[in-house]
Amino acid sequence: xxxxxxxxxxxxxxxxxxxLALVFGSVAGVAxxxxxxxxxxxxxxxxxxxxxxxxxGWRKLAPYVGWExxxxxxxxxxxxxxxxxxxxxxxxxxxxPVRYSVLARxxxxxxxxxxxxxxxxxxLLRLEGEWRIVGPPHPPHLFDxxxxxxxxxxxxxxxxxxxxxxxxxxxxxxxxxxxxxxxRPTRELLGAGEFFAxxxxxxxxxxxxxxxxxxxxxxxxxGDGQVVSATLTEGVIRADLxxxxxxxxxxxxFADTPRIAAETETSRTVPTLKEKDRPTPGAxxxxxxxxxxxxx
Numbered sequence: 001x002x003x004x005x006x007x008x009x010x011x012x013x014x015x016x017x018x019x020l021a022l023v024f025g026s027v028a029g030v031a032x033x034x035x036x037x038x039x040x041x042x043x044x045x046x047x048x049x050x051x052x053x054x055x056x057g058w059r060k061l062a063p064y065v066g067w068e069x070x071x072x073x074x075x076x077x078x079x080x081x082x083x084x085x086x087x088x089x090x091x092x093x094x095x096x097p098v099r100y101s102v103l104a105r106x107x108x109x110x111x112x113x114x115x116x117x118x119x120x121x122x123x124l125l126r127l128e129g130e131w132r133i134v135g136p137p138h139p140p141h142l143f144d145x146x147x148x149x150x151x152x153x154x155x156x157x158x159x160x161x162x163x164x165x166x167x168x169x170x171x172x173x174x175x176x177x178x179x180x181x182x183x184r185p186t187r188e189l190l191g192a193g194e195f196f197a198x199x200x201x202x203x204x205x206x207x208x209x210x211x212x213x214x215x216x217x218x219x220x221x222x223g224d225g226q227v228v229s230a231t232l233t234e235g236v237i238r239a240d241l242x243x244x245x246x247x248x249x250x251x252x253x254f255a256d257t258p259r260i261a262a263e264t265e266t267s268r269t270v271p272t273l274k275e276k277d278r279p280t281p282g283a284x285x286x287x288x289x290x291x292x293x294x295x296x
Contacts, residue, residue: 036087036094036124039064039131043122044082044098048143058233066127066134067245069237071217072230074156074165074185077118077141078104078149087124094124094131103144107185108156108167111149135245136211158183166218169230170206173220177204180258186215195251206251209244217244 034042043064051057058070077100085097100118104111120138124131154160158168167186174181181194189195189208198205201221207229209217219229228238241248 034131036089036096036131037084039124039133040087040096040098040122041084043133044084044141047140048079048082049146050140050142052140052232053142055233063130064133065137066125066132067137069234069239069243070232071137071244072163072165072169072232073139074108074167075139075187076106076147076152076156077102077139078106078144078147079141080144082141089124092126096122096124098122100141102141104149106149106152106156108153108158108165108183109185110153136209136216137245138211139216164230164236166230169228169236170218170220173228174253175260178259179253180260181253186218189215189218189251190249192251194257195253198250198252201250202252204253206253207241208249208251210247210249213247215249216246221250 043061046057046061049057051061052070052073053076080101080103082098082100085099087094087096089095098120100120102114102116102118104113106112122133125134126132155163156165158171165186167184167189170189171181171183179194181192184192186208189206190210195206201207203221203223205221207219207221207227208215217229219227222228222238225241226238227241227243228236229244230236237243
């Protein structure tokens with residue numbers, strides 16, 4: 001039996017939008033004349049059908065968001081539906097609350113079944129005349145009827161070959177450098193006991209990007225202001241530290257962490273990867289903090 005989803009936005013809002021469209025006629029641009037609630041609803045709907053888990057889907061979502069690169073997520077939230085609440089907005093900025101009916105959370109360690117209500121606030125800016133959702137982004141929220149939870153958990157496992165999440169890439173790089181560390185999902189890296197925080201990164205340090213104090217994306221510092229990480233949109237890339245929105249933290253592994261093999265002079269270097277070089281502004285500059293929330 002098909003599951004019923006909560007209406008994506010209020011009926012009266014839709015009627016008002018249609019009336020205004022008739023008055024003012026056709027408009028240019030994907031999101032230029034749309035209400036912030038409509039942009040948020042379209043984003044949530046496409047996200048629910050898995051657009052943020054495939055490059056082809058991401059191309060449809062790109063006009064709605066302010067970040068350029070989508071992380072290779074290691075956590076997926078399964079929902080039965082969502083409801084977009086009225087926006088708090090000015091001419092240039094809006095906040096749209098979205099209430100999700102969560103059923104489970106799926107990651108590399110399996111499925112955690114827990115029914116709960118979750119409210120996320122999507123922040124939108126009017127950029128070049130169009131409303132766009134700005135980061136840091138939250139994990140994908142998929143409709144229950146379009147996903148097999150067990151199959152999804154299997155694909156997110158660090159042992160799986162088909163999909164390379166950002167945390168799986170970190171784990172592979174660390175073990176490839178000789179460190180005997182367990183796999184941890186991105187959101188748990190900030191509290192991992194094998195690492196300590198540093199203010200300025202060195203080659204081989206972890207780079208964490210935070211959303212409301214919790215890591216949502218991570219990579220390894222390559223040097224010269226560059227980070228290597230796994231993304232949905234471009235695969236494994238080498239990018240400027242400012243390529244991902246949000247607060248940035250740096251972690252360094254303790255020297256007495258157990259080793260897989262004998263320590264060498266290159267123990268803290270990043271193994272050679274066939275990553276894709278992504279043109280970024282300020283390449284080769286000193287390490288910087290993350291972008292502002294507009295992702296620009």
